Amino acid sequence: MKNKIKKLSVSAKGGADRHARHTQANAEAGRRTDAELAQGVHNGDMQCFAEIVTRFSPHLKPYLHYLMHDSVLEKDALQDTFITAQEELQNGKYHEEGKLLLWLKGIAFIMAHKVADPERKFVHDEKVLEKAEAEVTEDAVEKDTQRLAAIHKMLKRFS
Numbered sequence: 001m002k003n004k005i006k007k008l009s010v011s012a013k014g015g016a017d018r019h020a021r022h023t024q025a026n027a028e029a030g031r032r033t034d035a036e037l038a039q040g041v042h043n044g045d046m047q048c049f050a051e052i053v054t055r056f057s058p059h060l061k062p063y064l065h066y067l068m069h070d071s072v073l074e075k076d077a078l079q080d081t082f083i084t085a086q087e088e089l090q091n092g093k094y095h096e097e098g099k100l101l102l103w104l105k106g107i108a109f110i111m112a113h114k115v116a117d118p119e120r121k122f123v124h125d126e127k128v129l130e131k132a133e134a135e136v137t138e139d140a141v142e143k144d145t146q147r148l149a150a151i152h153k154m155l156k157r158f159s
Helices: 012-028 034-042 046-068 071-090 100-116 126-135 138-158
Strands: none
Touching (some): 034 071
16 A cells, blocks of 8 residues: 655744644653764764654654655665765764754655665766866867856955
């Protein structure tokens, strides 16, 4: 049977109220807040990371199913999501207090696309890089330099 994902529209105020209730419920239950968990992982506390995985996996699994509809790829994307999240948390790249789930969903979205389309060509691909280098000539560089100079000259008029 196909799972149906219900789309909810929530006003900004409703989202803030829900976040406040969620934070209060976590505090009453003795659970750490999202910000405390993120800071804990940044400080090397693997218990905090385990709690993040436990708390947010149930939210990310249906999201990845909605995006991918392939249980094997969904598991790979979920694993890659948490690996990437751990690396970014340890490097202090999370700065959005109280929005950890949204941040994780952003990572999950990127990982879903990477897992689903591993053949996608990026700039580091050797053939693409060689082709780009072959197209760069001194004449093209000179034209680009002249265009940039003209743009800077026009911008100075407005300053």
